[in-house]
Structures are given as C-alpha cells and as structure tokens.
Amino acid sequence: MTDHDLMPTTRRGLLALGGAALGTTALAGPSFAGGDDNDGDDDDDDRGRGARSYRVTVANLTPGQPFTPPAVALHRPAVEVFSVGDPANEPTRQVAENGNLGPLVELIEATDAIRAAGVGDAPLVPASDPGDTGNPYYASLELSADASATHLTFLSMLVATNDGIVGLDTVPLPERVNASMTYYANGYDVGTEENTERFEDLVPPAQTLILGEGEGGTTESDPDLAEDGVIRPHPGITGDGDLDPAVYGWREPAGYLQVERLD
Template sequence: MLRFNKSLIIIALGASLAACGDSNNNEVVTPPTPEPVSYQFSVEVNNLTAGQPFSPVALIAHNEGNLWQIGESSSAALELMAEGGDNSELLNFASAIATSSGDAPVGPGAQTTLTVTTSSLEELKLSLATMMVNTNDGFTGLNSIDVSALTVDEALTHFTFAYDAGTEANSEAEGSIPGPADGGEGFNEARDDIDLVSMHPGVVSQQDGLSGSTLNSEHKFDNPLAKIVITRTQ
C-alpha cells in the first residue's frame, strides 16, 4: 500500500511539472520597443557679401516641392520673406517635415549654423532662404538639395546666387528697403514688378546714376552671395 501511494505521488509530481512546462511554452513574450531613429543635419551659412546683411535664415527639410522656381510667380510666403525678411510663412511650407530658423540677421562676413532633425532619409531634401535686406526683394538660398545619401560626418558645400522675387520693383527708393541702409517698410502685398522669380540684376545705387536710390556702392554684390556647408551629424 505504501508503494502504491509513493507511485501516485511521483505521477502527480510529473503531471504538475509537465503542466508547468506547457505554461512556459505558451507564454507570450512582448518584444522591446525599438528606439526611434533620427537623422540630424548641421547647416552652416556664411555671408560672403560686403554690405548685404541676411535676414534670419529659414531652413526646411522636405521630400517634395520647391521653395521657388525661376520663371514662375513667387508664393505669398516667399514674397513676405523676400520683401521684409519675415520667414514665418515660409517655415509653414506644405511639404515640410522639419524646419529651423535663425534667430538674428547674419551680417556681412558673418556666419550662422542651424540644425534640423528628421526621422527618415527617404527622398530627403534641404532648402533654405534668406533676404538680402538692403534690396527691395532680393534673396538667396538653396532649393531642394538632396541629402538622402549623406553618411554621418559627410558634408556638401554649395555657393548661392542672388535671386529677385519679382514682386516689388527695384526702385531702391527711400522708405522701400527694410535693411539698415534705409529702414523702410519692407513687405507690401501689392505686386508692382514682373511677378516672376529671376536672377537678380544687382544694385544700381546713387553713384551709378539712380538718383532716387537710397543705396550706395557698398551695397552692391557679386555672386556667390553665401557659402553653405551641409553636414550630416547623426
């Protein structure tokens, strides 16, 4: 009888252990949540002009579209920036996935660095724009530069040219230029020029015969206007 009871105990223990084994095999293991991946770019903007401060720079990461197109009409956002240096609407670019803005103008010979971070490299492009504030509606920048293939610590260097938003006549008249050369009104929603983006013809100035100009020879500029260094840092 004693042997029989021991056998029952052994059988019961075996069944219990088997049940425990089955329980472990059926346990659902939740995998850890992966850390989010981010990609970071540093953009250094160097003002190469002698007398044209740049408005606070707008930097936009996006995967489609352009901030401007030569031969096409400026957007209202580009007009606002190119006439008055206000980049707030440009930073609301419809295709933007990340943006950054300088917090102050960039004087002649000075430089500023902006940073932008995204969660994807797929078809990633960077654009930036800034006004030459001692003009009526002149601006410079980069348009849809592909950075999707950049590796960490790899850099691209670009030199920018002067563009005319085509929204305000280049009168150089007193009261029409927002920069320190004049302190004028800047943005005006009326468009009194060709209403097409083009290469900027340059400043004329008083010395070169534009009698009503508030600008002088120090406000003239040659291309390139800026040196831009884009570095992937993460």
Template sequence: MNGYFSINKKLMSGALLASSLILSACSDNDSKQDDMLEFEVTVSNLTAGQPLSPAAVLLHDSQWKSFQTGHRASDELELLAEGGDNSLFLSSSLDDSYVYLAESGAGIIAPGEYESFQVQTSEKYLGTLSLSVVSMLVNSNDAIAALNGKAISALEIDESMSFELLTYDTGTEANTETADTIPGPAAQGGDREGFNVARDDVRD
C-alpha cells in the same frame, strides 16, 4: 556670391552657410534615436555689405520646392523677400506632407558672420531627402539668397558638402532700392518700408 552652405552628416546631421552653405552628417549612439538623422548646418554671409535676414532652413522630399523660377511668388515668400519675416513661409511649408522640418535662424547674419545649428529628421526619408535655405538680402526691395532643393541623401556620416546660394529677384516689388522702400541699414533716414501687399514690379 551672397552666401555659402556646407552640410556634414553623422547618423544625425547637416551644415549650411547663408550665401554659402555647409552640411555635415553625424551619428547618434542613443538607441532611442537610431531612426533619426541629424545635420549640422552653418550659414555664412560672404558678402561685402549685405546683411541677410534670419535663414529659413527646410528638410523635405525632392518633389517639393520652395518656389518655381518663372512662376508667381507665393504670398508667404513675398513677406520673406520684402520684409525678412520668414514665419508664415515656414509655417505654411509645414502644411505640406513633403516637408519634414522647417526652422528659422536666430537673427540677422551680418557680412562676415555665420550661424550654425542642428536639424533632425527621420531616417526613413533619407532616400529622397533634400535641403532648402532661403534668406532676404535686407538692403534690397525683394531679393533673396536661396538653395532651392539640394539632394543630400548621398551624404555619408561625417562627410561635409558645401554650396553657394544663388540670388533671385522674387518679382513682387519694383527695384527702386531707395531708403523709403528697403528695410535694411542702408536705408537709414528713409521710411524703410518692408513688406507691402501691393505688387508693382514689371513682372509678378
């Protein structure tokens, strides 16, 4: 297990853990915000020694997916999975009308640490609302920890949900795991290459 997610709902809410996720929903008494949902998200790194890149957190319709297993990874996901840079992944996701929110965590989540933040979206999306979280395992060539489209529409106000994030090989780079080909702290003394446009895994 790489992380944990938990979500808690208020009339605005959600919570996420990276390797583990917690989602919580909250209420908002401000009349100007009555049509909004806010989720408190906490991403926790439960690994023994694997730092996680800044988490990409997305609220979206159930028809949208961050990726499809068995299919070629997008160039934006490759950049995230090889170098930990989620900026293009998030910006390109927002180009899709089914994606309502796409935010980045503040920084690396070290083993045993966590990051919490709040995300909001319109209440009109609640019926098909889903959550995705993606983060790179930085002591790897192209591995990610991800929650790929978890339905959260049934979450009640002040209720929490918890999830473990699965680990995926994106298939964009050979798994040499050497100090020259991974960007994380385990590669100290090597070239510590991150993203490389070439795709040299046995299966793309």
C-alpha cells in the same frame, strides 16, 4: 566668432523690423516640422526608418548685404518652396519684400513633406560687420529628420533690396554619416516689387545693419510698386536710388552653405 545655433520657432512673425531700430529676431516655441500629410505617403513607415541629424552652416559672403535670419528646411524631393523661372508664392514674396518669415513658417507647418526646419537667431551681416552691429556673418543650425528627407532648401532676404532673396532650391543632403556637402547660393529677384532702391521702400534695417544708423523704411508691401514677374537672377544694385553699389552691391555667390550629416 561663436556659432549661433538653431532657435525654435512658431507660427508667430519671426523677424521684428520696426522703426529705425536695428532688426532683431523674435522666436519662441518648439522646432517645427510637417503637419498634415498632403502627399499620401505612409507617415509612420517613413518615421520608422530612423532619424538623421545634420549641421547646416550658412555664411554671408557679401561685402554689403545683410541677410535675414536664415530659414532652412529638410524635405522630400518633390517640395519646391521657390523655383527660378516661376512666380513667387506668397511666403517667398513676404520674405523677399518685408523680411516676414511668418507665412513661410505656416507653409512649413502645413506641409508634411517638409520633415524638419528651423531659423537662425540673428540677421547675418557681412564678415566685416560694417555697421558695428555685433551680429554674426554665419550661423550653424542642427536639425533632425527621418530618412525620407533627402533634400534641403535655404532662404533669406537680401535686406537692402526691394524684393531680393538669397537661397538654394531643393539640393541633396549628404547620405553617409560624417559626410559633408558644400553649396554656394546666389541672389534672386522674386519679381514682385519694382527695384526702386530707395530707403523709404526698403525695410528699416537696410541702413542700420550696414551703416549703423538710419531712418525710414517700411515693413509693408506697396501696391504701387507691385510687379507681375517671375523669380530670376538678381540684377544687383544699380545706384538708381539711395543705394550706393560700392556699399550695398555684391558679386555672386552671395552665400555659402556647408551641410554635414552627424548621425
């Protein structure tokens, strides 16, 4: 299967999940990086340390959970886009509940300590592509950042969940040219919405990306389902609603990442 390279992004909403149609990605504009300097470091000094290029390959390891297009950020070690055991911030909540990457893009553009970032150009489906979507099960993104970016964060929605994500929080980048590092990413429940497992409460592509057809769903958060929890390991699919664990369930790890330093 051909690699799906990095697509440029802007502050606009990145994932169109409307109606009963298959989820697609709407991307335009330049690659994004940090904006205002929020941490007091000397930006010019860091940029003078030279750009480093990386290839980040993200793969879906589940048999029945689609991912939204993977979002990857290269950043300084103090950055925490999400943290297990803490309440989810609004960008993480929007990704987890609605597949909405717009607030995450805004966070990245406003945070100078995030030195480079990008989003894949398609949802990642299981390798068997059970919905016959033609979408890939992996994507390769190439990013460049100055030497102050020493860590990586990865985030995607587990599409057929109420508020599930698959991700990595602040893991090291390889230091040497031609070195690579392998990571496995688990699924997390961000604790902001009850797990009804009903299609009417999930984003529309929850059915189409796996079954190839389906109706209903929503791209808006339902206040009646709101929870006041913290990010925790995902309990998996229980079968209490419309989701069959044999179809939509998974074993950890849910995702695979290989990070290579190119130069």
